[in-house]
Amino acid sequence: MRKASELRSLDSEQLRAEEERLRKALFELRNKASVGKPDKPHEFKMMRRELARVLTVLRERESARVASA
Numbered sequence: 001m002r003k004a005s006e007l008r009s010l011d012s013e014q015l016r017a018e019e020e021r022l023r024k025a026l027f028e029l030r031n032k033a034s035v036g037k038p039d040k041p042h043e044f045k046m047m048r049r050e051l052a053r054v055l056t057v058l059r060e061r062e063s064a065r066v067a068s069a
Helices: 004-008 012-035 042-068
Strands: none
Touching: 004 042, 012 042
């Protein structure tokens, strides 16, 4: 799990790629859970939080860009 400070050092394209990766991983976990009991149920929470961090950093950049314009 990455910290927000680590995510802020990435550029926007890398953050978008990370967002896509996390969304796909969550989708796969949900599919596995629908078939049976997931191997590591704590991964849901970890991935959701990491996705939230990525989206927060992207939103901060968007807000800063709009405010400076």
